[in-house]
Amino acid sequence: xxxxxxxxxxxxxxxxxxxxxxxxxxxxxxxxxxxxxxxxxxxxxxxxxxxxxxxxxxxxxxxxxxxxxxxxxxxxxxxxxxxxxxxxxxxxxxxxxxxxxxxxxxxxxxxxxxxxxxxxxxxxxxxxxxxxxxxxxxxxxxxxxxxxxxxxxxxxxxxxxxxxxxxxxxxxxxxxxxxxxxxxxxxxxxxxxxxxxxxxxxxxxxxxxxxxxxxxxxxxxxxxxxxxxxxx
Amino acid sequence: xxxxxxxxxxxxxxxxxxxxxxxxxxxxxxxxxxxxxxxxxxxxxxxxxxxxxxxxxxxxxxxxxxxxxxxxxxxxxxxxxxxxxxxxxxxxxxxxxxxxxxxxxxxxxxxxxxxxxxxxxxxxxxxxxxxxxxxxxxxxxxxxxxxxxxxxxxxxxxxxxxxxxxxxxxxxxxxxxxxxxxxxxxxxxxxxxxxxxxxxxxxxxxxxxxxxxxxxxxxxxxxxxxxxxxxx
DNA sequence: GACCACAGTATGGTCAGACCATATCGAACC
DNA sequence: GGTTCGATATGGTCTGACCATACTGTGGTC
Numbered sequence: 001x002x003x004x005x006x007x008x009x010x011x012x013x014x015x016x017x018x019x020x021x022x023x024x025x026x027x028x029x030x031x032x033x034x035x036x037x038x039x040x041x042x043x044x045x046x047x048x049x050x051x052x053x054x055x056x057x058x059x060x061x062x063x064x065x066x067x068x069x070x071x072x073x074x075x076x077x078x079x080x081x082x083x084x085x086x087x088x089x090x091x092x093x094x095x096x097x098x099x100x101x102x103x104x105x106x107x108x109x110x111x112x113x114x115x116x117x118x119x120x121x122x123x124x125x126x127x128x129x130x131x132x133x134x135x136x137x138x139x140x141x142x143x144x145x146x147x148x149x150x151x152x153x154x155x156x157x158x159x160x161x162x163x164x165x166x167x168x169x170x171x172x173x174x175x176x177x178x179x180x181x182x183x184x185x186x187x188x189x190x191x192x193x194x195x196x197x198x199x200x201x202x203x204x205x206x207x208x209x210x211x212x213x214x215x216x217x218x219x220x221x222x223x224x225x226x227x228x229x230x231x232x
Numbered sequence: 233x234x235x236x237x238x239x240x241x242x243x244x245x246x247x248x249x250x251x252x253x254x255x256x257x258x259x260x261x262x263x264x265x266x267x268x269x270x271x272x273x274x275x276x277x278x279x280x281x282x283x284x285x286x287x288x289x290x291x292x293x294x295x296x297x298x299x300x301x302x303x304x305x306x307x308x309x310x311x312x313x314x315x316x317x318x319x320x321x322x323x324x325x326x327x328x329x330x331x332x333x334x335x336x337x338x339x340x341x342x343x344x345x346x347x348x349x350x351x352x353x354x355x356x357x358x359x360x361x362x363x364x365x366x367x368x369x370x371x372x373x374x375x376x377x378x379x380x381x382x383x384x385x386x387x388x389x390x391x392x393x394x395x396x397x398x399x400x401x402x403x404x405x406x407x408x409x410x411x412x413x414x415x416x417x418x419x420x421x422x423x424x425x426x427x428x429x430x431x432x433x434x435x436x437x438x439x440x441x442x443x444x445x446x447x448x449x450x451x452x453x454x455x456x457x458x459x460x461x462x463x464x
Numbered sequence: 465g466a467c468c469a470c471a472g473t474a475t476g477g478t479c480a481g482a483c484c485a486t487a488t489c490g491a492a493c494c
Numbered sequence: 495g496g497t498t499c500g501a502t503a504t505g506g507t508c509t510g511a512c513c514a515t516a517c518t519g520t521g522g523t524c
Contacts, residue, residue, distance in 0.1 A: 013505095013506065013507090014506075014507065014508095015291070015506090015507095023327065023330065026327075026330050026331060027330050031331070032333075033331055033332075033333055039474075039475060039476085040475080040476065041475085049507085049508085050508045050509070051508090051509090052284065052506090052508070052509090053506085053507065053508085055284075055476090055477085056287065056291045056506095058476090059247070059288045059291045059292055059295075060292075060295045061327075063291075063292045063295040064320075064324050064327055065328070066327045066328070066331060069475095069476060069477095070475085070476075070515090071474095071475055071476040071477070071514070071515045071516070072475060072515045072516030072517060073473070073516050073517040073518075074474090074475090074516065074517040074518080076517095077475055077476080077515085077516070077517075078474090078475060079475095079476085081331060082333075083328050083331045083332075083333025083334070084333075085324055085328055085333070088296075088320075089324070091296055092297070092317055092320055092321070093399075095255065095258075095293075095296055095298045096297070096298070096315050096317055098255065098259050099258060099263070099264055099265055099298060099313060099315045100264050100265075100315075101264075101314075101315025101316075101317070101398075102315070102398060102399055106397045106398055106399045106400070107399060109397050109399075109400070110397060110399050110400055113345065113346070113349040113400065114345070117345040117349070165338045165341050165342060166333075166334060166338055167325075167334055167338045167339060167341075167342050168338070168341070168342055168345065171342075171403070245476095245477065245478090246477075246478065246479095247477090247478095271503075271504060271505085272504080273503095273504085273505095281478085281479085282478060282479045282480070283479090283480090284477090285477085285478065285479085287506085288477095290505090301504095301505060301506095302486095302487090302505075303485070303487070303504055303505040303506070304485090304487030304488065304503080304504060305486085305487050305488040305489070305502070305503045305504060306487065306488045306489080306503090306504090308487090308488095309486090309487065309488075309503075309504055309505080310503090310505080311504095311505085
């Protein structure tokens, strides 16, 4: 088999063609979140393919957080374009962690990078800190490790939100999601959460008075407190 | 319809059940990249669902870079587990940029964060810089803006690789992929690439002699040179 | 006129079965 | 021993049907 001079008639799968067509429509027609895609049967007829292929393309788009499907009838039914990368990133991290293609060490390292950067940005921009304060209050009222981690996550995601970069905020939320069980375990092992709370107060204060360097240092020390085993 | 006391019989779609089952197998059986999943027809029979549902689940897993399907017969055929998050992240970024759910400003901001962090890590770890040097040589031989960006991308991805964090390296590659056209345009507008090349030499030197602060500064200035419009 | 019950209908979700394309395996043949 | 070619296992696609869901419109009731 020399393979010379022969070109395969079909290189892409049908559902990939459908994906390309839908993507083309999005860019050419300037579709944005909230717009509706044609119904599956209609799209299949327009593109001259079976409904199965359209459906497989829809699964891909749904997985990537680009469309949201809803059965039934009416304005909200059908495939609606959205822009929610969060769950896609969360699924991606969870599965690759499960496959050992990624280690928790790397996830936490990424989180550390983001958090230091975001804290500096938030401090530099004198960002709104009301969400941070609310999360801090929630931590005080937390009755279990799960609840504590819940509000702790909200606090740290609020820092990422305050950076003003939606991509970084989305990555941050996904990282925290995939770390949740690990974080709960870390909190349980730690026992006393007062140190963590004090760290948060210090981070919040640094951001509020626009001290970027202090915010970065506070975040860095906080992570060392929360995950001592990774910083030895 | 008061809805009290009634529980929906079915909350999840069939293919989501399939996904959960496959994920369970991965974690419980400790499957890793390279292992094979049962054939679609076989899986459908085992789980008591139709092949379509299995296929939709496969599409999701393939989209997330967790399986790779290959027709035919033999050891390499069928659905093989992999761990390639790169194309998933690239697709995600491209589509969300197209939907205006993300702006190039945010992508470049994320790149800046990663690059500074990775340069510091690489310098601190005295990482191997042979890949960096090779990319630098490629840039000198580049005859077009596309080619230049190609090797420029390789250089910057090599920095991320040198950080030793696969997640960050994967994000970096995806960011660069989704920026490619934008980068080519920026290089064309710039005309003279000697400044960029000099920046690279400086970054490489800083990493080689383990000067983290200098490496961060060099990266920061480099990005300001490459995308002046974003740093005014 | 306002309200409500119900049939109609458009949508996604699932299934069954068929056929095609591809790639290996294996037996028959030279 | 090598080659050829059919058998077979796998993913890819199509068709057509049916179910579940949720709005829409119609008609009746008050």
